[in-house]
Amino acid sequence: MKQIETEKGIVIIEGPVSQRYLNSLEMDSNLNNFRSPARQKEALAIVAGLPEGMVYIARHKQRIIGYVLFHYPNEYSRWSRHPRILELGAIEVSRSWQKNGIAKALLQEAFKNPSLEDYVVITTEFYWHWDLKNSGLSVWDYRRMLQNLFGSVGFKRRHTDDPEILEHPANMLMVRIGKNVSKQHINMFDDLTYQHSIFM
Numbered sequence: 691m692k693q694i695e696t697e698k699g700i701v702i703i704e705g706p707v708s709q710r711y712l713n714s715l716e717m718d719s720n721l722n723n724f725r726s727p728a729r730q731k732e733a734l735a736i737v738a739g740l741p742e743g744m745v746y747i748a749r750h751k752q753r754i755i756g757y758v759l760f761h762y763p764n765e766y767s768r769w770s771r772h773p774r775i776l777e778l779g780a781i782e783v784s785r786s787w788q789k790n791g792i793a794k795a796l797l798q799e800a801f802k803n804p805s806l807e808d809y810v811v812i813t814t815e816f817y818w819h820w821d822l823k824n825s826g827l828s829v830w831d832y833r834r835m836l837q838n839l840f841g842s843v844g845f846k847r848r849h850t851d852d853p854e855i856l857e858h859p860a861n862m863l864m865v866r867i868g869k870n871v872s873k874q875h876i877n878m879f880d881d882l883t884y885q886h887s888i889f890m
């Protein structure tokens with residue numbers, strides 16, 4: 691657990707949180723980048739209830755103002771074929787609380803968890819999920835901001851022939867290889883990044 695002092699008050703960073711605890715909190719009305727706050731809260735609760743799922747939250751009083759979540763990749767994606775992979779599914783901070791270091795603190799708190807060192811953690815970044823309008827950033831500056839944010843906990847950009855990533859040049863795959871991931875699992879991940887080349 692960690693506390694951040696902002697002009698708007700104290701923010702607690704904590705996790706992994708349980709489904710029951712999540713359900714006892716309210717969701718900030720500006721947590722609507724991906725879906726409505728109510729639906730996003732349901733999504734957080736589902737992930738918190740998965741055996742491998744992990745949700746970290748930023749909380750002001752009884753209100754969730756930010757979150758980051760981890761789960762297994764979608765079973766239809768190539769990444770799900772890897773036995774030690776987790777996906778950072780989303781990170782969001784309420785618009786009214788942004789630029790206070792909350793997203794960075796959420797990532798730092800999550801990656802203190804030693805269990806994440808056993809995994810290759812990926813994030814597939816599609817520009818159509820980004821809040822370009824509110825940030826005032828160009829697509830390239832937004833991408834730079836995310837590279838810096840995820841880079842702060844050791845993610846690196848990786849090239850891949852994943853067609854969804856290739857759909858737009860700003861999209862990117864970022865990867866963090868945990869300290870305890872075996873050489874064999876690292877090689878297996880390398881093979882997955884360029885899936886088509888294996889069969890050529």
Ligand SMILES: CC(C)(COP(=O)(O)OP(=O)(O)OC[C@H]1O[C@@H](n2cnc3c(N)ncnc32)[C@H](O)[C@@H]1OP(=O)(O)O)[C@@H](O)C(=O)NCCC(=O)NCCS
Pocket residue numbers: 723779780781782783784787788789790791792793794795815819820821825826827835836838839
């Ligand atoms: C991306 C997001 C989570 C960042 O949250 P945040 O709490 O404002 O981020 P932080 O305050 O921790 O800032 C981290 C860094 O990014 C920079 N940054 C954040 N927003 C910025 C903006 N709009 N313009 C310029 N820089 C910005 C900060 O200055 C900081 O830089 P530093 O490391 O040099 O100090 C937030 O903008 C958001 O929720 N966006 C919508 C959802 C999204 O795009 N999620 C990412 C894809 S899953």
